[in-house]
Amino acid sequence: MDFSIWMLSPSDWLIFFMAALFIGMSKTGIQGVSLLSIPLMAMIFGAKPSTGIMLPILCFADLMAVLYYRRIAEWKYIFKLLPSALIGVSIALLVDKVIPPEEFKQLMGICLLVVFLFMLWAELKGKENNISAHWWYAPSFGILGGFTTMIGNAAGPVLAIYLLSMKLPKYSFVGTNAWFFLVINYLKMPVQVIVWNNINTSSLILGSLAIPFVVVGGISGIKLVKKLPEKGFRYFTIIMTFVSVLLLII
Template sequence: MDFSIWTQTPMEWGILFMSAFIIGMSKTGIQGLSLISVPLMALTFGAKPSTGLILPILCIADLIAVLYYQRIAEWKYVFKLLPTALAGFVLALLVDKTVPSAGFKHLMGGCLVIVLLVMFWSERKGKENRLSSCWWYGPLFGLLGGFTTMIGNAAGPVMAIYLLSVKMPKYSFVGTNAWFFLAINYLKIPVQIFAWDNITKQTLILDACTTPFILLGGVAGILLIKRLPEKGFRSLTTAVTCLSVLMLLI
């Protein structure tokens, strides 16, 4: 697809700017919202080319979130997830040509449904999610997160479910999420430039045009978090995550 700045239609510009706003809002506010922008961008610009457009937008939004929440993060969770997330990168590159995207989405959606059901069951019974204390629980989510973000920028619900399941307070939730994805998304840049060849000078020019909308979304996310009580934040994040998982199953 031709990404020359002069060839985009008003509809394409509108979807690009709306996606940038949603991504900015998700990074500083409700994680999972960004998955709404993934199918919109894929339908508009093509599945693989759209990942090259989205990644720099994610990186800018991650940087905004980290600058604002820089001192609020549960580092033990970040360090627990990162090693296996990198393994997920490698796995995604190995199976990129062999796994159908539809089958992958359905498989991931099914796995996340199971984890969501365990989390809901634990909360209804008033118990701690015992799985979250198992040694393999965090590393497994790291692997899933690295794999899904490499395949289709779809790691938002994976991370949201993990942080919800360990009952992290809202500011720690957003801060930890911001630092994790800052590391993950910036590590993806060389792969998409040199291996997938879908980040170019033209796509970067388009991404630069979205910066004001990313900033506006970031401010909207910060204001939303300030207004939401802990219970409201958890309920809204859970609802958005469930919607994201449903989108993977469709």
């Protein structure tokens, strides 16, 4: 058992629990907020070790979101994304030891920003996003999502941009998001245990302490989704996604 991760200051514990709150809020409604937890976790535990601590927390939050939105999901979009997402995960494993993850995060952030700006332009002009009809559109987002989720649990804005471009109603958006990440994050668990060896007994116990904060965040996210009208939810998600993309670039 690694006891070093328990040597946290009071401020570190506060940041850790705040990150868990953000994760819960993101999974049940406030898309993009979980990306704020990535630099917070990395600041406490280091970049790669933090992904092992964060993943079990994400898995619990995914399960909570799916239990609530279990009957609301557009499975055709999930099936379009999953095969290429697994390819993205495999690519991340291959290049992990060659190129620093931060450089890839910035590259992905720039790519996402270009796609996001195009989608926003189509939104403001009231035009259809014709690019989304092409055969390569969904697989491209799947690869981006699989890659970014593996190198830093940072696929939230990738899926958000894709689902926004599909113009899903708010509950379908959140439910589809929840199911996609439930599948992909649980598939990542054995990879990080066996290949990266950054999930162990200590990280699981530490993650369990975050559960109450994930639950509070999840309930807050559910309440906010209920209060927001369809257009308000869409605009709020666009703003939070934009902030998330900027965080990848910075």
